Amino acid sequence: MLKLYTVLSTFKERINTFYLLAFIPFLLLTYYHLTWPFAIIIPIYGFILLLIKKQKLQLCHPARHMQKALGLLIVIGSFFIYYALVPFFPSASFYTAANYAIYLLGLCLTFFEAPALKETASSIFLIIAATSSSFISEWLEPHLSPLITSQFAYLIQVILNAFGVQATVYFPNHLPIISFPTIQGGTITAVFNWYCVGVSSILIFSIILVILLIEEPGNLKSKITWSLVGVSGVLVLNVLRVLIILITDYFYGAEVGGQIHYIIGYIIFITWLTIFLYLYSKKTSQP
Helix, strand or coil, X not given: CHHHHHHHHHCCCHHHHHHHHHHCHHHHHHHHCCCCHHHHHHHHHHHHHXXXXXXXXXXXXXXXXXXXXXXXXXXXXXXHHHHHHCCXXXXXXXXXXXXXXXXXXXXXXXXXXXXXXXXXXXXXXXXXXXXXXXXXXXXXXXXXXXXXXXXXXXXHHHHHHHCCCCCEEECCCCCCEEEEECCCCCEEEEECCXXXXXXXXXXXXXXXXXXXHXXXXXXXXXXXXXXXXXHHHHHHHHHHHHHHHHHHHHHHCHHHHHHHHHHHHHHHHHHHXXXXXXXXXXXXXXC
């Protein structure tokens, strides 16, 4: 009973209630993305960024009545964005990261005075911008795909050949196709398209870097250096991702390669992001 009272008394504090309510939508995100759990990764990073701001948010004054009413309206409306999106994006889920970003905006307006938005802006920006990266990628595709995709395919061919895999690249329909015999005697044929290049990952990582540049202390030269390291790492690891998929195809066949294709990009990206953020935080914490 005492433990229950302690827990309940904890949420009497406004800041703790705010964070509890900020966390609850992850139940919806998880439910609507059970088949694609990586969809909640960016919102989780946004929530962690919000947690870092706890000390500053504690100093913010409570919202006034009119603003609180507006915030509650936005919070409630965030659950119905689906109906505005579905005419344009029929495959949209009922609850996505975009819903969560708007929910956070409304929650902040409900709990704190408007100036507190500058403390939550980075979390909201991260979620919205990262969610929009796929749309930016689609916009860039017709402009950059003809050049980049073919060069990327040739790069993969050269590396595979260096490993003893006799890969060839040809262009039957303007899209590069790579083909090579497998160790089992079959032939793997893979089409390289815009999404193989990993532009979305680069955009998401760049967005995270922008937030780091704004949020973290440190000199500009150091930040630019780390930004170049981060983006270069994404480029190299994307090549590694494609190589892992194709080498898996080579040794174990297309079925196993397809399973690897589904998860390997997320594993590599999240691992690199975690390592990068850890190294960056260690570097910036040094005197």
